[in-house]
């Protein structure tokens with residue numbers, strides 16, 4: 001596989017980097033993770049292509065996340081909130097606007113700059129134990145440490161846990177959310193699997209992991225963003241009452257088999273079936289002379305395009321609203337990325353919904369496309385032509 005977010009120009013095709021994308025399940029600790037990892041510096045740098053604020057739905061989601069943290073977890077007189085992977089400030093700004101002490105830690109310099117331009121307090125570095133020690137020295141300990149779609153990105157998770165323990169006040173909480181393994185299994189959403197996502201967490205794996213670091217999961221809240229995510233609230237052991245939801249979810253995970261290897265054998269078969277069906281539909285559309293365009297040059301689409309073998313003769317181009325991606329080509333498959341305006345100016349017969357995790361927002365916006373006879377092709381949870 002190529003790097004999922006490495007949208008590139010033709011003169012870069014020759015030197016494109018590839019690695020082997022392979023996922024393993026540990027029967028001992030129930031963690032599902034990549035077997036071969038790409039060095040973080042290759043993924044997160046000064047031209048990182050993902051800007052969180054491109055989705056209005058996610059903007060609302062993070063405003064609500066910040067509201068909940070303020071209401072439930074910031075009880076001290078002058079609270080200090082840290083966000084790991086704060087990106088363009090989509091959540092951090094809600095703490096800043098309240099006048100609260102805050103700090104974002106964001107290694108990708110271009111997205112960190114967007115937050116700095118809004119006068120948010122951000123350090124552009126990778127989170128690590130060493131950085132935690134420096135923050136404690138200079139700014140003190142945190143009431144809450146937050147992370148969204150970032151914990152699963154950090155290969156050295158043990159170092160993160162140790163850093164968090166140093167950095168949290170005794171009664172402080174770590175609250176983070178990531179795509180949830182249960183949803184991946186239930187929806188066959190294999191496109192969540194790519195270089196940045198080193199881990200595919202379940203409550204089983206997260207509970208065991210933090211237990212090993214003297215911490216425990218005190219609450220969980222399922223989230224319907226990014227194709228199904230789970231929010232975990234974690235405190236030092238005996239730091240808080242454990243919600244009944246934790247016990248219920250562990251039982252649910254046993255019922256769907258997240259603690260058993262056979263589940264992943266069957267997921268693997270479902271993924272192969274999904275690939276065969278999608279490519280068959282695309283070939284059929286080509287035979288019928290239909291014009292197909294991709295909608296959303298998501299990082300996830302890199303897995304689908306390269307795993308299924310989708311080529312520019314099957315999908316002419318991909319429409320995307322992110323300026324940094326436009327005019328470039330998709331990683332590996334080299335499908336051109338065009339501005340959203342070109343989608344509106346010349347509707348295709350079929351739009352392949354790569355940004356399926358934003359389906360509600362997109363369907364609401366694209367009523368005219370359906371009215372004018374356009375159809376959607378989706379593949380999660382199943383391959384289907386809609387419209």
Ligand code: SAH
Pocket residue numbers: 040044045048050052084085086087090105106107108111125126127147148149150153154
């Ligand atoms: N929290 C945002 C961004 C998620 S993308 C959201 O949910 O939309 C993941 C972000 O984590 C990227 O901006 C990346 O640069 C950052 N990141 C990756 N490794 C990190 C690390 N070790 N420490 C802090 N941030 C990291």
Ligand code: TMP
Pocket residue numbers: 050054055056295296297298299300319320321322325340355357358361362
């Ligand atoms: P994500 O799935 O990783 O959040 O990325 C979504 C991508 O899709 C991002 O590049 C922006 C793009 N996009 C559009 O082009 N149009 C839209 O309406 C939405 C919501 C996203």
